[in-house]
Amino acid sequence: MSQRVLVVGAGVMGHRHARAVRAAGDCVTAVVDADLARARALDENALAFSSIADALEGHDEIDAAIIATPSFQHLDQLTTLASAGIPTLVEKPHRIPGQDPAALRAAVAGGADVFIGMSTRHWPAYVALTRSVASGELGEVVSYTDRMAFALPESALPAWYFDRTISGGGVLVTNGVHSLDRARALLGPLAEVEATMRPIIPGHQIEDHALVRFRAGATSGSIELLWAPYQPLGAGLIVTGTLGSASVGMDGAWQIVTAAGERSGDAIDIDTAPFVAQWRAFRSGETGYGIDDLEPTLTLIESLYQEDTDG
Ligand SMILES: NC(=O)c1ccc[n+]([C@@H]2O[C@H](COP(=O)([O-])OP(=O)(O)OC[C@H]3O[C@@H](n4cnc5c(N)ncnc54)[C@H](O)[C@@H]3O)[C@@H](O)[C@H]2O)c1
Known part of the structure; x- marks a missing residue:
């Protein structure tokens, strides 16, 4: 069945993901961007909002979400969507070094479906x-x-x-x-x-x-x-x-x-085909892209930055 998708962040990657969603036969039904004009421009048939809270209010018509905002926003937005029980594909990195993933881990432990965009x-x-x-x-x-x-x-x-x-x-x-x-x-x-x-x-x-x-x-x-x-x-x-x-x-x-x-x-056209394949992998529940799979990479990056600062 076709999925109704919320896209958060209507920049370069938001557009790329929206094309992949449509190519897979799904539908962008809502878009959130801090800049409402950008949200509207992503898909003229979708509802446009300037916050996730507004998009979720009174909406039971979202089957899945994609987060494609600047990186430091990912952790909070992902935690919000995961806590609301919405399966979410988040752009990389799922958090930036120094951010604490505890609340996200708690949301994921509750069974949330989170997939990180290792395109x-x-x-x-x-x-x-x-x-x-x-x-x-x-x-x-x-x-x-x-x-x-x-x-x-x-x-x-x-x-x-x-x-x-x-x-x-x-x-x-x-x-x-x-x-x-x-x-x-x-x-x-x-x-x-x-x-x-x-x-x-x-x-x-x-x-x-x-x-x-x-x-x-x-x-x-x-x-x-x-x-x-x-x-x-x-x-x-x-x-x-x-x-x-x-x-x-x-x-x-x-x-x-x-x-x-x-x-x-x-x-290949690296901006197109892999994003369709990635969306299909997310849709079909492919494993290997969850928080536990990617946290060790983030921890590693975090420690390399720390050593650079200390050294
Ligand atoms: N997987 C890949 O190959 C790949 C490639 C490029 C970028 N990325 C990742 O994609 C993410 C987005 O990058 P981009 O190049 O599309 O950025 P961008 O600046 O083009 O787009 C970001 C959009 O988010 C909006 N935004 C900012 N704050 C917001 C908020 N609080 N709520 C809603 N919308 C908000 C901005 O108005 C903008 O439209 C980054 O995290 C980046 O690391 C991944």
């Missing part, structure tokens, strides 16, 4: 790679190198991304949450994790570059995250195993090579 794990590349690593096709993974690097011309992102009180930090939390989550999902728990980080872009108080090193069992890993004022070279993931190797590009193209042969997948 890159829904890329065909990562689906193929996860199966390959889990099946042992690559043998023992000896090294894992993930480099997420973006050209960031001025005004490429809204200003709040560079304000730690709203975003939680720089590239480590905004993009690193994806790469650390993927590494944990593919390799298991990460140990001996350490990071260096620094601003690069003039005027930034948050880190534009972070280099994270870790071990996962016998695997040596590194994750490099970069926002650069130029087009950076050499981004993507390389996994090297005793029986094979795999690569994933920033455009979603992938390749797995073993002695038995090779297979590959083409680049």
Whole structure:
């Protein structure tokens, strides 16, 4: 049956999620944005509100919600929706470093259905790679190198991304949450994790570059995250195993090579297909994206920031 969906936050990601909802045959019936004009502009057939409280008042016509507001809002909004019993897909990060997830945990313990938007794990590349690593096709993974690097011309992102009180930090939390989550999902728990980080872009108080090193069992890993004022070279993931190797590009193209042969997948529209797949995964109750799955990633990021401050 088609779901009636509330979208909270009618910015870039709110629009992207709304397209995914419609593509899956569901319907955006209500939109909340602090800026009511933005809420109205997201879907002319939906009801527009400037707060979640207003949207929920007298409404039993919401089957599910999506949160796509600036990151520091996620925890409170998710706790509110989860406490109201509304299954919710929340954009990453589900909280920013320093925020206490206790009230959210209590809401989730009450049975709330919460799904965190780890969109890159829904890329065909990562689906193929996860199966390959889990099946042992690559043998023992000896090294894992993930480099997420973006050209960031001025005004490429809204200003709040560079304000730690709203975003939680720089590239480590905004993009690193994806790469650390993927590494944990593919390799298991990460140990001996350490990071260096620094601003690069003039005027930034948050880190534009972070280099994270870790071990996962016998695997040596590194994750490099970069926002650069130029087009950076050499981004993507390389996994090297005793029986094979795999690569994933920033455009979603992938390749797995073993002695038995090779297979590959083409680049994808990373702003579209993974969000439809993610919405379907949420709808079908796919596991692996809950609070308990993602809290260890947030705790890790939190401790890396703390060590950076202390050091
Ligand atoms: N999964 C991904 O690949 C991916 C990519 C980009 C961004 N994100 C995440 O998506 C989230 C949203 O990012 P964005 O780029 O769409 O931001 P944005 O600034 O484009 O949109 C945010 C919207 O939220 C509204 N808003 C602000 N405070 C609000 C409140 N209290 N209640 C309701 N609405 C409010 C703003 O008016 C704006 O319309 C961020 O947390 C970001 O980390 C995820």
